[in-house]
Each structure stands twice: as structure tokens, then as C-alpha cells.
Amino acid sequence: MNCQLCQEKFEEYHEGRLPSGTKTQVDAHLGICRKCAESYRLFTLAERVISSEKSVMSNPFLTTRIMTGIEKSDVPVHETETSFRRILKPVLVTIALAAAIIYGIMAGNIYQPERSRNTIPVELALINDAAIESVGILTNE
Amino acid sequence: MDDVSVIHIILAGDTEKFRILVEQYQQMVFRTCMGFLHNKDDADDLAQEVFIQAYQSLSRFKGESAFSTWLYRIAVNACLNKTRKSSGKVFLQRLDEIMNSASVGIKAIPYAENEDPEKILIRQEHVEWVQKALDSLPENQRTAIILSKYDELSQKEIADILNTTEGAVEALLQRAKKSLREKLSYKNKKNKIRRRKKISFVSNHKIN
Numbered sequence: 001m002n003c004q005l006c007q008e009k010f011e012e013y014h015e016g017r018l019p020s021g022t023k024t025q026v027d028a029h030l031g032i033c034r035k036c037a038e039s040y041r042l043f044t045l046a047e048r049v050i051s052s053e054k055s056v057m058s059n060p061f062l063t064t065r066i067m068t069g070i071e072k073s074d075v076p077v078h079e080t081e082t083s084f085r086r087i088l089k090p091v092l093v094t095i096a097l098a099a100a101i102i103y104g105i106m107a108g109n110i111y112q113p114e115r116s117r118n119t120i121p122v123e124l125a126l127i128n129d130a131a132i133e134s135v136g137i138l139t140n141e
Numbered sequence: 142m143d144d145v146s147v148i149h150i151i152l153a154g155d156t157e158k159f160r161i162l163v164e165q166y167q168q169m170v171f172r173t174c175m176g177f178l179h180n181k182d183d184a185d186d187l188a189q190e191v192f193i194q195a196y197q198s199l200s201r202f203k204g205e206s207a208f209s210t211w212l213y214r215i216a217v218n219a220c221l222n223k224t225r226k227s228s229g230k231v232f233l234q235r236l237d238e239i240m241n242s243a244s245v246g247i248k249a250i251p252y253a254e255n256e257d258p259e260k261i262l263i264r265q266e267h268v269e270w271v272q273k274a275l276d277s278l279p280e281n282q283r284t285a286i287i288l289s290k291y292d293e294l295s296q297k298e299i300a301d302i303l304n305t306t307e308g309a310v311e312a313l314l315q316r317a318k319k320s321l322r323e324k325l326s327y328k329n330k331k332n333k334i335r336r337r338k339k340i341s342f343v344s345n346h347k348i349n
Contacts, residue, residue, distance in 0.1 A: 058171035
């Protein structure tokens with residue numbers, strides 16, 4: 001038996017699931033190969049750690065904690081939020097926002113400010129600017 | 142009463158019936174969380190989150206797979222998210238473990254009261270090796286090996302949870318086991334070199 005084959009059999013060897021012939025071969029290999037023997041020692045170490053973690057029991061009050069958490073949770077289970085609703089909601093919000101912006105622009109364009117009623121009287125419009133004498137000239141005289 | 146009937150009752154409004162599912166699957170979810178987090182308190186908290194999450198999305202359970210498979214998927218996703226988030230906080234976690242000796246995870250292997258403290262330390266070091274080696278595996282390999290070793294699930298059950306084939310799970314498990322062996326051997330070698338250096342330093346110091 002070579003090292004690779006021996007190491008592949010560790011799990012079955014450890015759990016006693018190997019046929020007696022193969023078990024004898026693994027035994028013999030572990031007896032002569034220090035590398036595989038060390039590797040098997042580390043394998044059993046890992047198995048021990050895993051089984052000790054596996055044997056840890058959950059908090060006896062976990063069920064109560066969970067049920068309290070559920071009572072406090074905002075989303076009741078029977079309120080089915082369908083995927084349709086989940087997709088539709090943001091789409092509707094986006095459409096409403098875009099519509100509001102477009103309406104704002106259009107309303108801005110339609111709006112015409114009321115023209116000033118203080119138009120220049122006709123008499124003033126007829127005044128010939130060239131004929132008006134400078135105030136300076138008048139004071140000098 | 143089977144799981145599907147219980148779920149129908151819960152969906153009809155009798156939320157208290159969720160307790161039946163919690164009591165039935167609590168230890169299973171907790172074990173999975175323990176495999177990923179290696180700490181009892183953290184595993185308890187995450188198991189609680191998993192059940193609340195399952196409750197909130199219970200209406201989306203279509204019954205295409207077993208409830209346990211569906212619950213395992215939620216648990217595995219929650220564990221992976223948690224480990225991804227906490228990977229950046231490893232240093233703080235280690236510091237916390239050192240400061241808070243009451244932490245359960247690190248003393249995973251029980252020891253006798255009159256046992257040699259050095260032996261206890263070495264044992265705790267070994268526990269850390271195994272935990273670190275497990276944590277350093279790629280996510281899919283880690284998930285497969287945790288479901289196989291901690292929850293003792295068959296390759297078929299793991300394949301259902303991971304939405305893959307039995308062959309793929311077998312390959313994942315083989316790679317994970319090989320990788321674990323290599324990582325542990327490497328740690329062991331490194332540790333032996335470190336010890337040798339320590340011994341030579343001490344003996345040199347004595348001579349001088």
C-alpha cells in the first residue's frame with residue numbers, strides 16, 4: 001500500500017468500516033511509514049475537535065428567544081410580499097418621479113408672465129431726442 | 142403532522158405553530174452555525190437570525206424540496222455572509238478571545254482539572270489549528286465538509302442543498318479532506334521547527 005492510498009482510507013479506518021484485509025494493510029503501512037502515522041495522528045485530532053464542537057448543545061432558551069424575536073419582527077408571515085410587488089414598487093416610484101419632472105418642465109414652458117401695463121405714453125414716444133437741448137448749455141446761458 | 146401542514150397552518154395566521162419547526166430543527170441549524178463559527182454564543186445568535194429569516198420568508202417556501210433542505214440553504218447562506226463580514230475583524234476577535242477567557246469556542250476539547258497546563262495549551266493550540274484550517278478552505282469545500290462532518294448529511298442531501306450533483310459533492314469533499322490534511326501537516330511542521338528553535342535557544346542560554 002502506498003502513502004496516498006493509505007491516507008485516502010483514514011476516514012473508513014478510523015470509523016472501523018474497512019474490510020479486515022485492507023485494515024491489516026493500513027495497519028502495516030502506518031507501522032512503517034512515519035509520515036502517514038503523523039498524518040493519521042493529525043486526522044484523529046481534527047476528528048476529535050469536530051466531534052467536540054458537534055456535541056455542544058444550543059442554548060436551552062433558544063426557542064423562546066426565537067419566538068420572541070418573531071413576535072417583534074415587523075413582517076408578519078401571512079403578509080405575502082410577492083416578487084411582482086417587490087419589482088413593481090420601485091418601477092412605479094421611478095415612473096412617478098419622471099412624470100413629475102416632465103410635468104414641471106412643461107408647466108415652466110407654458111407659463112407666460114403677464115406683460116407690464118406701464119407702457120410708454122404716445123406723447124413721450126414722439127419726442128425727438130436730437131431736439132432736446134443739453135441742461136448744461138441752458139445753465140451757462 | 143408533517144412540515145408542510147404545519148407551514149400551511151402558520152401561513153393561515155397561527156404563528157405560534159412555528160415553535161414546532163423551531164424545536165424540531167433548532168439543534169440542526171445550531172450545529173451548522175457552530176461548524177462555521179466555532180463559538181457557542183455566536184452560533185446561538187446566528188441560529189436565531191436564521192429562524193427569524195425563515196419565518197419572514199416562509200410564504201416563499203414552495204415545497205419543491207424538503208423544509209429541512211430549504212432551512213439548510215438559509216443557514217448556510219447566513220453563515221457564509223457572517224464569516225465574510227467577520228473576516229476583516231479577525232484581529233479584534235482574537236484579541237477578544239484572549240481577553241475573555243469565558244469564550245466557549247476555544248476550549249472545544251474538554252480536559253481534566255488536574256491536567257498539565259502545558260498539555261492543555263498544546264491541546265488548545267491544536268483546536269485552533271483545526272478551526273483555522275477549516276476556515277481557510279474555499280467556501281464550497283468548507284460548506285460541503287461542514288454539512289458532511291457536523292450534520293452527518295449524505296452526499297445526496299448535500300447535493301440538494303448546494304443545488305449540484307452528487308459527483309460534484311464527492312469531488313468537493315475529497316479536495317477538502319486533502320486540503321485539510323495538507324494544512325494540518327504544514328502547521329505541524331512549522332510548529333516543530335518553532336519548538337526546536339526554542340529548545341536550542343534555551344540550551345544555548347544555559348551554556349552561556
